[in-house]
Amino acid sequence: MKNQSAAIRNKGMRQDNRQAFLMILPFLLGFILFSYVPIIYILRYAFTDFDGYSVPNWTGLHNLQRVFTKDPDFWTSLVNTVTLSFFKLLAEIPLALLLAVLLNQKLRGIGFFRVTLFLPAVISAAIIGLIFSLLFASFNGMVNSILQSIGFIRRPINWFSTKGNAMLVLGIASVWQNYGINMMFFLMALQSIPEEIYECAELDGATGLRKFFSITLPMIAPIFESVLLMAIIGSLKVCDLVISLTDGQPGGQTEVVMTYIYKFFFGKSGRNVAIGYASAMSLVTAVFLGLVTLVYVQGTKRIQGGVKG
Numbered sequence: 001m002k003n004q005s006a007a008i009r010n011k012g013m014r015q016d017n018r019q020a021f022l023m024i025l026p027f028l029l030g031f032i033l034f035s036y037v038p039i040i041y042i043l044r045y046a047f048t049d050f051d052g053y054s055v056p057n058w059t060g061l062h063n064l065q066r067v068f069t070k071d072p073d074f075w076t077s078l079v080n081t082v083t084l085s086f087f088k089l090l091a092e093i094p095l096a097l098l099l100a101v102l103l104n105q106k107l108r109g110i111g112f113f114r115v116t117l118f119l120p121a122v123i124s125a126a127i128i129g130l131i132f133s134l135l136f137a138s139f140n141g142m143v144n145s146i147l148q149s150i151g152f153i154r155r156p157i158n159w160f161s162t163k164g165n166a167m168l169v170l171g172i173a174s175v176w177q178n179y180g181i182n183m184m185f186f187l188m189a190l191q192s193i194p195e196e197i198y199e200c201a202e203l204d205g206a207t208g209l210r211k212f213f214s215i216t217l218p219m220i221a222p223i224f225e226s227v228l229l230m231a232i233i234g235s236l237k238v239c240d241l242v243i244s245l246t247d248g249q250p251g252g253q254t255e256v257v258m259t260y261i262y263k264f265f266f267g268k269s270g271r272n273v274a275i276g277y278a279s280a281m282s283l284v285t286a287v288f289l290g291l292v293t294l295v296y297v298q299g300t301k302r303i304q305g306g307v308k309g
Contacts, residue, residue: 042286046279056276063280073252074281077260078288080167084256085235088171093228096179100186101212114187121180129244132173136160163253166246170254174241178234182227189223190216225300232296236289257285 046063048056067074103114120128135142136159144156159165193216201211217224239258242248248255248269263269264278 042279042282044279045276046283048276050276050279051273052275053273059276063277064284066277067280067284073255074257074260074284077255077257078285080254081236081238081256081258084167084171084174084238085232088174089228089231089235091171092175092179093182093231095175096182096227097186097224099179099183100190101216103183103187104190118180118184120176121178121184123177125177125240126244128173128177129241132169132176132245133160136169160246161250163250166250166254170242170245173245174235174238177241178231182231185223185227186220189220193219229293229296233289233293236292257281261285 045056047058047060049059049062050056099117103110103117136144138144138158138160139156141156141159143159144153147153148156157165159169197215197219198211201215206214237258238256239262242254242256242259243262246254248259248263252269261278261281263271264274264281267273
């Protein structure tokens with residue numbers, strides 16, 4: 001009887017496992033197709049001279065040598081990427097956290113504001129680029145009109161004529177595009193904190209700021225670390241927004257590393273198609289992103305160890 005019951009249980013477990021595997025199979029195939037296959041593609045052509053049409057010509061380390069010694073524009077684009085990511089995250093993460101705290105209040109109609117503030121996260125990057133190009137248009141843009149009407153400027157500013165102004169517009173657009181998803185992650189983390197902890201703190205006389213720094217931040221610290229890591233990696237991989245808003249202008253000064261690689265892959269902006277060289281740059285960029293992730297993870301572990309100690 002026991003053996004029969006065990007056999008039925010095992011059969012049921014096998015059926016459950018088979019059903020679970022079939023449910024995740026489409027996602028697994030998609031992950032392999034869109035993650036591992038491109039990696040193999042990059043590794044295959046990174047050491048060749050290949051234009052997408054002729055037979056790949058093995059060149060060894062020539063492409064990597066070109067990246068490190070003969071292409072300062074690649075490193076300029078990488079510096080632009082890091083600079084844009086750093087300054088936009090200084091505004092994006094605090095803004096997302098502040099809005100999450102405000103939206104966590106139990107007020108009537110708060111759901112409307114949650115949906116409204118999250119909307120930019122679901123808008124296409126191409127649409128966002130169009131919106132901000134119109135807002136910051138040189139002579140008939142809304143931003144210039146507002147600044148002139150309040151007397152802040154006398155003449156319209158050509159926002160896309162200098163690197164500093166163009167990078168500022170890119171940063172603002174990127175913050176507007178991405179703060180919503182981070183806000184929702186923070187909001188979910190805040191809603192997981194038991195109310196009893198705040199009630200006990202109030203009985204001890206804790207103020208709003210004291211509760212935030214002593215209860216809220218420590219309780220959401222694991223989510224905060226994950227959100228910040230995803231925001232850093234996502235910012236370093238920005239591409240579509242830059243293409244739709246500035247396309248690297250003026251004079252390629254706002255080029256970021258992903259748009260620079262993209263233009264070699266597909267022969268854009270007067271460049272010849274150079275899949276081999278673009279693959280080598282992709283490989284270098286992947287290593288850079290991996291190092292950034294490793295440094296961040298090790299840094300957070302040390303901070304956690306120091307706090308626990």
